[in-house]
């Protein structure tokens with residue numbers, strides 16, 4: 001099929017509609033399928049669509065969630081499983097069942113959530129011709145524009161396009177941090193000033209959660225929601241404001257609670273990579289809960305030892321932030 005046919009197919013997706021269910025920003029139609037497709041275009045822009053197979057990854061879930069936030073009210077939760085499953089009725093998206101789960105897969109009419117999808121499906125194959133069009137920058141942008149213009153209010157077009165640019169910039173920044181951290185600043189300088197901070201934060205977080213596979217280095221927590229949001233955050237050991245250092249060795253993957261505890265100096269990390277707790281966690285009135293069990297616990301280490309946290313930065317944190 002030529003480009004025009006795929007533009008046509010993408011603009012005629014079967015989507016739910018209703019003014020009571022969906023806001024004006026999405027032209028009162030369900031935005032799930034267009035947002036998933038925008039996310040897939042972003043994977044291609046990164047060079048991550050080397051075959052026509054689209055896997056169910058947390059990265060894809062994060063792209064989808066970031067687009068969702070732009071066009072949907074904060075109280076509405078997006079579920080990636082819905083468009084991933086239901087796009088199969090649009091002709092170019094072919095789900096691949098898990099081996100041995102073909103019958104269970106064939107029986108599904110309504111998908112319950114990501115759990116059911118992952119149990120029965122390994123991913124989806126795109127039409128090979130569509131994948132080719134998506135992998136060429138010029139035609140990819142034509143398909144992107146077709147989606148944005150068809151399914152979203154003009155007030156949101158610029159933000160959706162900007163999000164695509166931020167997603168690409170953040171990906172490139174994260175890969176640079178992982179491979180040549182010293183080049184990070186140069187790459188950042190090329191970003192437009194209005195999105196530079198977003199690219200930097202998103203890119204730094206992506207690098208850190210990738211190194212630690214979304215696990216909190218202090219308590220070991222790894223939690224991903226049904227919507228495929230990970231609770232993992234990326235913390236700087238020596239804060240960004242001090243020496244603008246996004247080197248992954250100046251980063252830690254932390255859950256929300258441990259992030260706060262570390263930033264407040266209630267926990268530190270010794271040169272043996274063990275947790276040390278401030279006496280202040282047990283002052284009158286505090287109930288430190290599981291935090292008090294972390295004393296002397298060995299840090300969750302990155303598989304790749306070249307990303308080990310920088311001992312100088314950890315010592316700086318012990319000297320300047322840690323509450324003795």
Ligand SMILES: [Zn+2]
Nearest residue numbers: 216219255258
């Ligand atoms: Zn934690």
